[in-house]
Amino acid sequence: WSSSDSVRSTDSSGDAGRAPGGPYRVVLLGASGVGKTAFSSIFAGAADSMDSDDCELCADEVCEKKIEVDGEAATITLLDTSDAETDDGPAREHYMQTGDAYLLLYSVTDRASFLRASELRITLRRFRPAQHTPIILVGNKCDLARRREVSVNGEETQRFLCVDEVRPLSDMQVPTVALSVSEGRACAAVFDCKFIETSAAVQHNIWEAFHGMVRQLRLRRDSKEA
Numbered sequence: 001w002s003s004s005d006s007v008r009s010t011d012s013s014g015d016a017g018r019a020p021g022g023p024y025r026v027v028l029l030g031a032s033g034v035g036k037t038a039f040s041s042i043f044a045g046a047a048d049s050m051d052s053d054d055c056e057l058c059a060d061e062v063c064e065k066k067i068e069v070d071g072e073a074a075t076i077t078l079l080d081t082s083d084a085e086t087d088d089g090p091a092r093e094h095y096m097q098t099g100d101a102y103l104l105l106y107s108v109t110d111r112a113s114f115l116r117a118s119e120l121r122i123t124l125r126r127f128r129p130a131q132h133t134p135i136i137l138v139g140n141k142c143d144l145a146r147r148r149e150v151s152v153n154g155e156e157t158q159r160f161l162c163v164d165e166v167r168p169l170s171d172m173q174v175p176t177v178a179l180s181v182s183e184g185r186a187c188a189a190v191f192d193c194k195f196i197e198t199s200a201a202v203q204h205n206i207w208e209a210f211h212g213m214v215r216q217l218r219l220r221r222d223s224k225e226a
């Protein structure tokens with residue numbers, strides 16, 4: 001990967017000079033309601049932290065924390081773009097330009113958020129045309145999938161969920177077809193990024209997403225050093 005692909009607001013020369021363990025600026029992107037705030041709350045919480053006191057809230061949407069991935073410490077500065085979601089101006093541009101890596105969230109229960117993730121990926125590409133900034137496409141709220149239909153060869157074909165997340169599915173309710181794992185994977189392949197399904201509600205795969213991100217950042221670092 002190119003050494004010029006990390007554009008940082010504080011260091012226009014990219015990530016040269018940064019310590020090997022970070023801090024890495026990881027940006028949460030996604031439509032409103034997909035779970036960005038839930039993600040940052042889990043990140044800011046004590047779970048999986050090397051030191052429960054090491055999370056610093058520098059601003060409303062930023063949390064810096066040291067975590068251990070594969071026996072090596074890494075510091076992540078997490079930026080939650082919730083407040084900038086409706087702002088297509090300078091705030092959005094700032095996030096698009098200053099992240100070292102992006103978690104691109106959608107909700108598996110919300111196709112509009114899936115489309116939004118595609119739009120955001122395209123916008124990201126515009127800001128970083130020939131660059132390979134690590135991006136993970138995250139299908140959140142997988143706990144809401146009520147049923148998966150599995151084909152004979154074991155591949156998931158469809159999943160259904162109740163439109164209402166609390167009430168049980170009644171005969172009168174038409175189930176909404178939620179996004180399948182294979183749709184997420186296919187989209188990630190087109191986007192040239194990794195994919196993971198998560199549930200912030202039951203804390204499933206949240207840390208795997210952060211750890212995967214750190215691994216990608218390290219791969220990028222190592223390939224630059226080689």
Ligand code: GDP
Pocket residue numbers: 030031032033034035036037038039082140141142143144165198199200201202
């Ligand atoms: P944001 O607008 O992207 O920051 O979304 P929030 O984090 O505020 O989440 C929107 C709503 O979805 C809240 O009511 C959350 O409790 C809920 N939510 C977030 N993640 C999950 C999840 O994984 N599963 C379920 N069932 N609800 C979630």
